[in-house]
Amino acid sequence: MREIPYETVVETVKQMCMEANYEMGPDMYAALRTALEREESPQGKAVLEQIIENAEIAKTERVPICQDTGVAVFFVEVGEDVKIVGGSLKDAIYEGVRKGYQEGYLRKSMVQDPLRRVNTGDNTPPIIHFDLVPGDKLRLLFAAKGGGSENMSVARLFAPAAGKEGIKKFVLEVVEKAGGNPCPPIVIGVGIGGNFEMSAILAKKALFRPIGSRHPDPFYAQMEEEILEEVNKLGIGPMGMGGRVTAFDVHIEVMPCHIASLPVAVNIQCHANRHVEREL
Ligand code: SF4
The missing domain is CATH 3.30.360 (Dihydrodipicolinate Reductase; domain 2)
Known part of the structure:
Protein backbone atom coordinates (compact mmCIF):
# COMPACT_ATOMS: atom_id res chain seq x y z
CA MET A 1 0.00 0.00 0.00
CA ASN A 21 -7.80 30.99 -10.69
CA TYR A 22 -4.71 32.87 -11.88
CA GLU A 23 -3.82 31.05 -15.09
CA MET A 24 -5.79 29.89 -18.10
CA GLY A 25 -4.59 26.61 -19.58
CA PRO A 26 -2.66 26.52 -22.88
CA ASP A 27 -5.73 25.10 -24.66
CA MET A 28 -7.74 28.16 -23.63
CA TYR A 29 -5.09 30.58 -24.88
CA ALA A 30 -5.00 28.73 -28.20
CA ALA A 31 -8.81 28.73 -28.39
CA LEU A 32 -8.97 32.47 -27.69
CA ARG A 33 -6.40 33.23 -30.41
CA THR A 34 -8.23 31.06 -32.92
CA ALA A 35 -11.50 32.74 -31.95
CA LEU A 36 -9.94 36.15 -32.50
CA GLU A 37 -8.93 35.14 -36.04
CA ARG A 38 -12.39 33.71 -36.80
CA GLU A 39 -14.54 36.40 -35.23
CA GLU A 40 -15.90 38.90 -37.74
CA SER A 41 -17.87 41.24 -35.49
CA PRO A 42 -15.83 44.27 -34.31
CA GLN A 43 -17.50 44.14 -30.87
CA GLY A 44 -16.81 40.42 -30.64
CA LYS A 45 -13.15 40.96 -31.57
CA ALA A 46 -12.80 43.75 -29.01
CA VAL A 47 -14.23 41.50 -26.28
CA LEU A 48 -11.87 38.65 -27.19
CA GLU A 49 -8.89 41.02 -27.09
CA GLN A 50 -9.96 42.15 -23.62
CA ILE A 51 -10.37 38.55 -22.42
CA ILE A 52 -6.83 37.73 -23.62
CA GLU A 53 -5.38 40.89 -22.05
CA ASN A 54 -7.22 40.18 -18.79
CA ALA A 55 -5.86 36.60 -18.72
CA GLU A 56 -2.32 37.84 -19.28
CA ILE A 57 -2.58 40.42 -16.49
CA ALA A 58 -3.99 37.77 -14.12
CA LYS A 59 -1.14 35.38 -14.92
CA THR A 60 1.60 37.99 -14.53
CA GLU A 61 0.27 39.70 -11.42
CA ARG A 62 -1.07 36.50 -9.78
CA VAL A 63 -4.59 37.84 -9.41
CA PRO A 64 -7.86 36.05 -10.26
CA GLY A 146 -18.47 30.27 -11.69
CA GLY A 147 -22.11 30.87 -10.82
CA GLY A 148 -23.14 32.75 -13.98
CA SER A 149 -22.58 29.84 -16.34
CA GLU A 150 -23.73 27.20 -13.87
CA ASN A 151 -27.07 29.02 -13.56
CA MET A 152 -27.68 28.53 -17.29
CA SER A 153 -27.21 24.76 -17.14
CA VAL A 154 -30.19 22.40 -17.56
CA ALA A 155 -30.97 18.69 -17.15
CA ARG A 156 -33.91 16.92 -18.76
CA LEU A 157 -35.15 13.35 -19.07
CA PHE A 158 -36.28 12.52 -22.57
CA ALA A 159 -38.09 9.50 -23.97
CA PRO A 160 -35.60 7.40 -25.96
CA ALA A 161 -37.38 8.36 -29.19
CA ALA A 162 -35.93 11.90 -28.88
CA GLY A 163 -32.65 10.46 -30.16
CA LYS A 164 -29.69 12.40 -31.50
CA GLU A 165 -31.75 15.10 -33.19
CA GLY A 166 -33.82 15.72 -30.02
CA ILE A 167 -30.65 16.18 -28.00
CA LYS A 168 -29.10 18.56 -30.55
CA LYS A 169 -32.28 20.67 -30.52
CA PHE A 170 -32.27 20.72 -26.70
CA VAL A 171 -28.64 21.86 -26.48
CA LEU A 172 -29.28 24.65 -28.98
CA GLU A 173 -32.36 25.79 -27.04
CA VAL A 174 -30.39 25.88 -23.77
CA VAL A 175 -27.56 27.90 -25.33
CA GLU A 176 -29.90 30.30 -27.13
CA LYS A 177 -31.92 30.95 -23.99
CA ALA A 178 -28.72 31.55 -22.00
CA GLY A 179 -27.62 34.24 -24.48
CA GLY A 180 -24.88 36.45 -23.04
CA ASN A 181 -25.55 35.45 -19.40
CA PRO A 182 -22.88 32.72 -19.12
CA CYS A 183 -20.12 35.08 -20.38
CA PRO A 184 -19.48 33.50 -23.80
CA PRO A 185 -17.53 32.17 -25.59
CA ILE A 186 -18.57 29.11 -23.66
CA VAL A 187 -17.63 25.46 -23.46
CA ILE A 188 -20.64 23.13 -23.52
CA GLY A 189 -20.54 19.91 -21.53
CA VAL A 190 -23.25 17.42 -22.52
CA GLY A 191 -23.91 14.34 -20.40
CA ILE A 192 -26.03 11.66 -22.07
CA GLY A 193 -27.22 8.51 -20.30
CA GLY A 194 -26.82 7.18 -16.78
CA ASN A 195 -29.79 8.50 -14.84
CA PHE A 196 -31.00 11.86 -13.55
CA GLU A 197 -27.98 12.72 -11.41
CA MET A 198 -25.34 10.89 -13.50
CA SER A 199 -26.17 12.84 -16.64
CA ALA A 200 -25.32 16.06 -14.78
CA ILE A 201 -22.08 14.61 -13.41
CA LEU A 202 -21.11 13.46 -16.93
CA ALA A 203 -21.83 16.94 -18.28
CA LYS A 204 -19.62 18.47 -15.59
CA LYS A 205 -16.81 15.99 -16.24
CA ALA A 206 -17.00 16.74 -19.97
CA LEU A 207 -15.88 20.31 -19.19
CA PHE A 208 -12.50 19.04 -17.98
CA ARG A 209 -11.52 17.83 -21.43
CA PRO A 210 -9.07 20.06 -23.33
CA ILE A 211 -10.56 22.38 -25.94
CA GLY A 212 -10.29 20.76 -29.36
CA SER A 213 -10.36 17.18 -28.04
CA ARG A 214 -12.93 14.86 -29.61
CA HIS A 215 -14.92 11.98 -28.19
CA PRO A 216 -13.15 8.66 -28.98
CA ASP A 217 -16.35 7.27 -30.55
CA PRO A 218 -16.68 8.79 -34.07
CA PHE A 219 -20.51 8.91 -33.67
CA TYR A 220 -20.24 11.27 -30.68
CA ALA A 221 -17.23 13.11 -32.13
CA GLN A 222 -19.34 14.00 -35.15
CA MET A 223 -22.25 15.02 -32.91
CA GLU A 224 -19.91 17.35 -30.97
CA GLU A 225 -18.85 19.02 -34.22
CA GLU A 226 -22.41 19.31 -35.49
CA ILE A 227 -23.64 20.99 -32.28
CA LEU A 228 -20.63 23.32 -32.22
CA GLU A 229 -21.30 24.44 -35.79
CA GLU A 230 -24.99 25.09 -35.06
CA VAL A 231 -24.26 26.93 -31.80
CA ASN A 232 -21.83 29.22 -33.58
CA LYS A 233 -24.54 30.12 -36.08
CA LEU A 234 -26.75 31.52 -33.27
CA GLY A 235 -24.99 34.89 -33.45
CA ILE A 236 -24.71 35.37 -29.66
CA GLY A 237 -20.95 36.01 -29.89
CA PRO A 238 -18.38 36.97 -27.26
CA MET A 239 -20.12 38.26 -24.09
CA GLY A 240 -23.38 38.26 -26.04
CA MET A 241 -22.29 41.25 -28.15
CA GLY A 242 -22.98 39.42 -31.40
CA GLY A 243 -20.62 37.41 -33.55
CA ARG A 244 -19.61 34.02 -34.85
CA VAL A 245 -17.82 32.66 -31.77
CA THR A 246 -20.42 31.72 -29.17
CA ALA A 247 -18.74 28.47 -28.09
CA PHE A 248 -15.15 27.26 -28.08
CA ASP A 249 -16.17 23.64 -28.02
CA VAL A 250 -18.77 20.98 -27.23
CA HIS A 251 -17.79 17.91 -25.23
CA ILE A 252 -20.09 14.93 -24.86
CA GLU A 253 -19.73 12.17 -22.27
CA VAL A 254 -22.00 9.13 -22.31
CA MET A 255 -22.83 6.02 -20.28
CA PRO A 256 -25.41 3.20 -20.37
CA CYS A 257 -28.95 4.00 -19.24
CA HIS A 258 -32.39 2.45 -18.58
CA ILE A 259 -34.36 1.17 -21.58
CA ALA A 260 -37.18 3.67 -20.86
CA SER A 261 -35.00 6.78 -20.35
CA LEU A 262 -32.74 9.17 -22.19
CA PRO A 263 -31.27 11.50 -19.54
CA VAL A 264 -29.47 14.55 -20.92
CA ALA A 265 -27.71 17.37 -19.06
CA VAL A 266 -26.11 20.49 -20.46
CA ASN A 267 -23.49 22.11 -18.24
CA ILE A 268 -22.27 25.45 -19.49
CA GLN A 269 -18.78 26.77 -18.77
CA CYS A 270 -17.94 30.43 -19.29
CA HIS A 271 -14.80 31.73 -21.00
CA ALA A 272 -13.10 31.77 -17.57
CA ASN A 273 -12.57 28.06 -18.06
CA ARG A 274 -10.42 27.31 -15.02
CA HIS A 275 -9.37 23.77 -14.29
CA VAL A 276 -6.13 21.99 -13.38
CA GLU A 277 -5.06 18.42 -12.81
CA ARG A 278 -2.46 16.75 -10.56
CA GLU A 279 -1.34 13.19 -9.98
CA LEU A 280 0.30 12.14 -6.72
S1 SF4 B 1 -16.63 34.93 -16.52
FE1 SF4 B 1 -17.55 33.06 -15.64
S2 SF4 B 1 -17.01 33.14 -13.48
FE2 SF4 B 1 -16.76 35.20 -14.30
S3 SF4 B 1 -18.71 36.27 -13.97
FE3 SF4 B 1 -18.80 35.35 -16.02
S4 SF4 B 1 -19.79 33.35 -15.69
FE4 SF4 B 1 -19.07 34.07 -13.68
Whole structure:
Protein backbone atom coordinates (compact mmCIF):
# COMPACT_ATOMS: atom_id res chain seq x y z
CA MET A 1 0.00 0.00 0.00
CA ARG A 2 1.53 3.34 -1.07
CA GLU A 3 1.25 6.12 1.52
CA ILE A 4 0.69 9.81 0.75
CA PRO A 5 0.98 12.28 3.63
CA TYR A 6 -2.16 14.32 4.44
CA GLU A 7 -0.13 17.54 4.19
CA THR A 8 0.99 16.72 0.64
CA VAL A 9 -2.66 16.58 -0.44
CA VAL A 10 -3.45 19.83 1.41
CA GLU A 11 -0.55 21.66 -0.22
CA THR A 12 -1.36 20.26 -3.68
CA VAL A 13 -5.02 21.28 -3.45
CA LYS A 14 -4.05 24.74 -2.19
CA GLN A 15 -1.75 25.27 -5.18
CA MET A 16 -4.39 23.93 -7.58
CA CYS A 17 -7.00 26.44 -6.33
CA MET A 18 -4.59 29.33 -6.83
CA GLU A 19 -3.15 28.23 -10.15
CA ALA A 20 -6.54 27.58 -11.74
CA ASN A 21 -7.80 30.99 -10.69
CA TYR A 22 -4.71 32.87 -11.88
CA GLU A 23 -3.82 31.05 -15.09
CA MET A 24 -5.79 29.89 -18.10
CA GLY A 25 -4.59 26.61 -19.58
CA PRO A 26 -2.66 26.52 -22.88
CA ASP A 27 -5.73 25.10 -24.66
CA MET A 28 -7.74 28.16 -23.63
CA TYR A 29 -5.09 30.58 -24.88
CA ALA A 30 -5.00 28.73 -28.20
CA ALA A 31 -8.81 28.73 -28.39
CA LEU A 32 -8.97 32.47 -27.69
CA ARG A 33 -6.40 33.23 -30.41
CA THR A 34 -8.23 31.06 -32.92
CA ALA A 35 -11.50 32.74 -31.95
CA LEU A 36 -9.94 36.15 -32.50
CA GLU A 37 -8.93 35.14 -36.04
CA ARG A 38 -12.39 33.71 -36.80
CA GLU A 39 -14.54 36.40 -35.23
CA GLU A 40 -15.90 38.90 -37.74
CA SER A 41 -17.87 41.24 -35.49
CA PRO A 42 -15.83 44.27 -34.31
CA GLN A 43 -17.50 44.14 -30.87
CA GLY A 44 -16.81 40.42 -30.64
CA LYS A 45 -13.15 40.96 -31.57
CA ALA A 46 -12.80 43.75 -29.01
CA VAL A 47 -14.23 41.50 -26.28
CA LEU A 48 -11.87 38.65 -27.19
CA GLU A 49 -8.89 41.02 -27.09
CA GLN A 50 -9.96 42.15 -23.62
CA ILE A 51 -10.37 38.55 -22.42
CA ILE A 52 -6.83 37.73 -23.62
CA GLU A 53 -5.38 40.89 -22.05
CA ASN A 54 -7.22 40.18 -18.79
CA ALA A 55 -5.86 36.60 -18.72
CA GLU A 56 -2.32 37.84 -19.28
CA ILE A 57 -2.58 40.42 -16.49
CA ALA A 58 -3.99 37.77 -14.12
CA LYS A 59 -1.14 35.38 -14.92
CA THR A 60 1.60 37.99 -14.53
CA GLU A 61 0.27 39.70 -11.42
CA ARG A 62 -1.07 36.50 -9.78
CA VAL A 63 -4.59 37.84 -9.41
CA PRO A 64 -7.86 36.05 -10.26
CA ILE A 65 -9.00 35.91 -13.87
CA CYS A 66 -12.55 36.71 -12.70
CA GLN A 67 -14.06 38.14 -9.52
CA ASP A 68 -16.22 35.00 -9.30
CA THR A 69 -13.61 32.50 -8.16
CA GLY A 70 -16.19 29.76 -8.15
CA VAL A 71 -17.37 26.68 -6.37
CA ALA A 72 -14.44 24.30 -5.86
CA VAL A 73 -15.36 21.17 -7.84
CA PHE A 74 -13.20 18.03 -7.73
CA PHE A 75 -13.13 14.72 -9.54
CA VAL A 76 -10.84 12.49 -7.49
CA GLU A 77 -9.59 9.12 -8.68
CA VAL A 78 -8.31 7.15 -5.71
CA GLY A 79 -6.08 4.17 -6.44
CA GLU A 80 -7.05 1.00 -4.54
CA ASP A 81 -3.43 0.70 -3.35
CA VAL A 82 -3.03 4.22 -1.99
CA LYS A 83 -3.56 5.40 1.58
CA ILE A 84 -3.57 8.93 2.99
CA VAL A 85 -1.67 9.05 6.29
CA GLY A 86 -2.12 11.68 8.98
CA GLY A 87 -5.75 12.47 8.19
CA SER A 88 -8.58 11.69 5.80
CA LEU A 89 -8.52 12.47 2.08
CA LYS A 90 -11.77 14.43 2.35
CA ASP A 91 -10.44 16.58 5.19
CA ALA A 92 -7.23 17.21 3.23
CA ILE A 93 -9.19 18.49 0.23
CA TYR A 94 -11.34 20.73 2.46
CA GLU A 95 -8.22 22.12 4.15
CA GLY A 96 -6.49 22.69 0.81
CA VAL A 97 -9.48 24.66 -0.47
CA ARG A 98 -9.60 26.68 2.75
CA LYS A 99 -5.90 27.57 2.47
CA GLY A 100 -5.95 28.14 -1.29
CA TYR A 101 -8.84 30.57 -1.17
CA GLN A 102 -7.56 32.33 1.96
CA GLU A 103 -3.88 32.67 1.06
CA GLY A 104 -4.62 33.28 -2.62
CA TYR A 105 -7.01 36.17 -1.86
CA LEU A 106 -9.75 34.41 -3.80
CA ARG A 107 -13.37 35.39 -3.24
CA LYS A 108 -15.27 33.09 -0.88
CA SER A 109 -18.38 32.14 -2.83
CA MET A 110 -20.13 29.48 -0.74
CA VAL A 111 -23.12 30.00 1.56
CA GLN A 112 -23.84 27.57 4.37
CA ASP A 113 -27.55 27.27 3.65
CA PRO A 114 -29.16 27.73 0.22
CA LEU A 115 -32.00 29.88 1.57
CA ARG A 116 -30.53 31.65 4.60
CA ARG A 117 -27.41 32.64 2.60
CA VAL A 118 -24.70 33.07 5.24
CA ASN A 119 -21.22 32.84 3.69
CA THR A 120 -19.08 29.98 5.06
CA GLY A 121 -16.11 32.36 4.92
CA ASP A 122 -13.57 29.93 3.44
CA ASN A 123 -15.14 28.66 0.20
CA THR A 124 -15.87 25.25 1.71
CA PRO A 125 -17.52 22.89 1.25
CA PRO A 126 -16.07 21.85 -2.09
CA ILE A 127 -18.10 19.48 -4.28
CA ILE A 128 -16.14 16.24 -4.59
CA HIS A 129 -16.84 13.26 -6.86
CA PHE A 130 -14.76 10.27 -5.71
CA ASP A 131 -13.98 7.28 -7.89
CA LEU A 132 -12.10 4.15 -6.84
CA VAL A 133 -9.65 2.98 -9.54
CA PRO A 134 -6.92 0.32 -9.82
CA GLY A 135 -3.34 1.31 -8.94
CA ASP A 136 -1.45 3.32 -6.33
CA LYS A 137 -1.95 6.87 -7.61
CA LEU A 138 -4.18 9.71 -6.53
CA ARG A 139 -5.47 11.84 -9.42
CA LEU A 140 -7.10 15.18 -8.63
CA LEU A 141 -9.03 17.26 -11.14
CA PHE A 142 -10.11 20.68 -9.92
CA ALA A 143 -12.34 23.34 -11.45
CA ALA A 144 -13.31 26.75 -10.13
CA LYS A 145 -16.89 26.85 -11.41
CA GLY A 146 -18.47 30.27 -11.69
CA GLY A 147 -22.11 30.87 -10.82
CA GLY A 148 -23.14 32.75 -13.98
CA SER A 149 -22.58 29.84 -16.34
CA GLU A 150 -23.73 27.20 -13.87
CA ASN A 151 -27.07 29.02 -13.56
CA MET A 152 -27.68 28.53 -17.29
CA SER A 153 -27.21 24.76 -17.14
CA VAL A 154 -30.19 22.40 -17.56
CA ALA A 155 -30.97 18.69 -17.15
CA ARG A 156 -33.91 16.92 -18.76
CA LEU A 157 -35.15 13.35 -19.07
CA PHE A 158 -36.28 12.52 -22.57
CA ALA A 159 -38.09 9.50 -23.97
CA PRO A 160 -35.60 7.40 -25.96
CA ALA A 161 -37.38 8.36 -29.19
CA ALA A 162 -35.93 11.90 -28.88
CA GLY A 163 -32.65 10.46 -30.16
CA LYS A 164 -29.69 12.40 -31.50
CA GLU A 165 -31.75 15.10 -33.19
CA GLY A 166 -33.82 15.72 -30.02
CA ILE A 167 -30.65 16.18 -28.00
CA LYS A 168 -29.10 18.56 -30.55
CA LYS A 169 -32.28 20.67 -30.52
CA PHE A 170 -32.27 20.72 -26.70
CA VAL A 171 -28.64 21.86 -26.48
CA LEU A 172 -29.28 24.65 -28.98
CA GLU A 173 -32.36 25.79 -27.04
CA VAL A 174 -30.39 25.88 -23.77
CA VAL A 175 -27.56 27.90 -25.33
CA GLU A 176 -29.90 30.30 -27.13
CA LYS A 177 -31.92 30.95 -23.99
CA ALA A 178 -28.72 31.55 -22.00
CA GLY A 179 -27.62 34.24 -24.48
CA GLY A 180 -24.88 36.45 -23.04
CA ASN A 181 -25.55 35.45 -19.40
CA PRO A 182 -22.88 32.72 -19.12
CA CYS A 183 -20.12 35.08 -20.38
CA PRO A 184 -19.48 33.50 -23.80
CA PRO A 185 -17.53 32.17 -25.59
CA ILE A 186 -18.57 29.11 -23.66
CA VAL A 187 -17.63 25.46 -23.46
CA ILE A 188 -20.64 23.13 -23.52
CA GLY A 189 -20.54 19.91 -21.53
CA VAL A 190 -23.25 17.42 -22.52
CA GLY A 191 -23.91 14.34 -20.40
CA ILE A 192 -26.03 11.66 -22.07
CA GLY A 193 -27.22 8.51 -20.30
CA GLY A 194 -26.82 7.18 -16.78
CA ASN A 195 -29.79 8.50 -14.84
CA PHE A 196 -31.00 11.86 -13.55
CA GLU A 197 -27.98 12.72 -11.41
CA MET A 198 -25.34 10.89 -13.50
CA SER A 199 -26.17 12.84 -16.64
CA ALA A 200 -25.32 16.06 -14.78
CA ILE A 201 -22.08 14.61 -13.41
CA LEU A 202 -21.11 13.46 -16.93
CA ALA A 203 -21.83 16.94 -18.28
CA LYS A 204 -19.62 18.47 -15.59
CA LYS A 205 -16.81 15.99 -16.24
CA ALA A 206 -17.00 16.74 -19.97
CA LEU A 207 -15.88 20.31 -19.19
CA PHE A 208 -12.50 19.04 -17.98
CA ARG A 209 -11.52 17.83 -21.43
CA PRO A 210 -9.07 20.06 -23.33
CA ILE A 211 -10.56 22.38 -25.94
CA GLY A 212 -10.29 20.76 -29.36
CA SER A 213 -10.36 17.18 -28.04
CA ARG A 214 -12.93 14.86 -29.61
CA HIS A 215 -14.92 11.98 -28.19
CA PRO A 216 -13.15 8.66 -28.98
CA ASP A 217 -16.35 7.27 -30.55
CA PRO A 218 -16.68 8.79 -34.07
CA PHE A 219 -20.51 8.91 -33.67
CA TYR A 220 -20.24 11.27 -30.68
CA ALA A 221 -17.23 13.11 -32.13
CA GLN A 222 -19.34 14.00 -35.15
CA MET A 223 -22.25 15.02 -32.91
CA GLU A 224 -19.91 17.35 -30.97
CA GLU A 225 -18.85 19.02 -34.22
CA GLU A 226 -22.41 19.31 -35.49
CA ILE A 227 -23.64 20.99 -32.28
CA LEU A 228 -20.63 23.32 -32.22
CA GLU A 229 -21.30 24.44 -35.79
CA GLU A 230 -24.99 25.09 -35.06
CA VAL A 231 -24.26 26.93 -31.80
CA ASN A 232 -21.83 29.22 -33.58
CA LYS A 233 -24.54 30.12 -36.08
CA LEU A 234 -26.75 31.52 -33.27
CA GLY A 235 -24.99 34.89 -33.45
CA ILE A 236 -24.71 35.37 -29.66
CA GLY A 237 -20.95 36.01 -29.89
CA PRO A 238 -18.38 36.97 -27.26
CA MET A 239 -20.12 38.26 -24.09
CA GLY A 240 -23.38 38.26 -26.04
CA MET A 241 -22.29 41.25 -28.15
CA GLY A 242 -22.98 39.42 -31.40
CA GLY A 243 -20.62 37.41 -33.55
CA ARG A 244 -19.61 34.02 -34.85
CA VAL A 245 -17.82 32.66 -31.77
CA THR A 246 -20.42 31.72 -29.17
CA ALA A 247 -18.74 28.47 -28.09
CA PHE A 248 -15.15 27.26 -28.08
CA ASP A 249 -16.17 23.64 -28.02
CA VAL A 250 -18.77 20.98 -27.23
CA HIS A 251 -17.79 17.91 -25.23
CA ILE A 252 -20.09 14.93 -24.86
CA GLU A 253 -19.73 12.17 -22.27
CA VAL A 254 -22.00 9.13 -22.31
CA MET A 255 -22.83 6.02 -20.28
CA PRO A 256 -25.41 3.20 -20.37
CA CYS A 257 -28.95 4.00 -19.24
CA HIS A 258 -32.39 2.45 -18.58
CA ILE A 259 -34.36 1.17 -21.58
CA ALA A 260 -37.18 3.67 -20.86
CA SER A 261 -35.00 6.78 -20.35
CA LEU A 262 -32.74 9.17 -22.19
CA PRO A 263 -31.27 11.50 -19.54
CA VAL A 264 -29.47 14.55 -20.92
CA ALA A 265 -27.71 17.37 -19.06
CA VAL A 266 -26.11 20.49 -20.46
CA ASN A 267 -23.49 22.11 -18.24
CA ILE A 268 -22.27 25.45 -19.49
CA GLN A 269 -18.78 26.77 -18.77
CA CYS A 270 -17.94 30.43 -19.29
CA HIS A 271 -14.80 31.73 -21.00
CA ALA A 272 -13.10 31.77 -17.57
CA ASN A 273 -12.57 28.06 -18.06
CA ARG A 274 -10.42 27.31 -15.02
CA HIS A 275 -9.37 23.77 -14.29
CA VAL A 276 -6.13 21.99 -13.38
CA GLU A 277 -5.06 18.42 -12.81
CA ARG A 278 -2.46 16.75 -10.56
CA GLU A 279 -1.34 13.19 -9.98
CA LEU A 280 0.30 12.14 -6.72
S1 SF4 B 1 -19.79 33.35 -15.69
FE1 SF4 B 1 -17.55 33.06 -15.64
S2 SF4 B 1 -16.63 34.93 -16.52
FE2 SF4 B 1 -18.80 35.35 -16.02
S3 SF4 B 1 -18.71 36.27 -13.97
FE3 SF4 B 1 -19.07 34.07 -13.68
S4 SF4 B 1 -17.01 33.14 -13.48
FE4 SF4 B 1 -16.76 35.20 -14.30
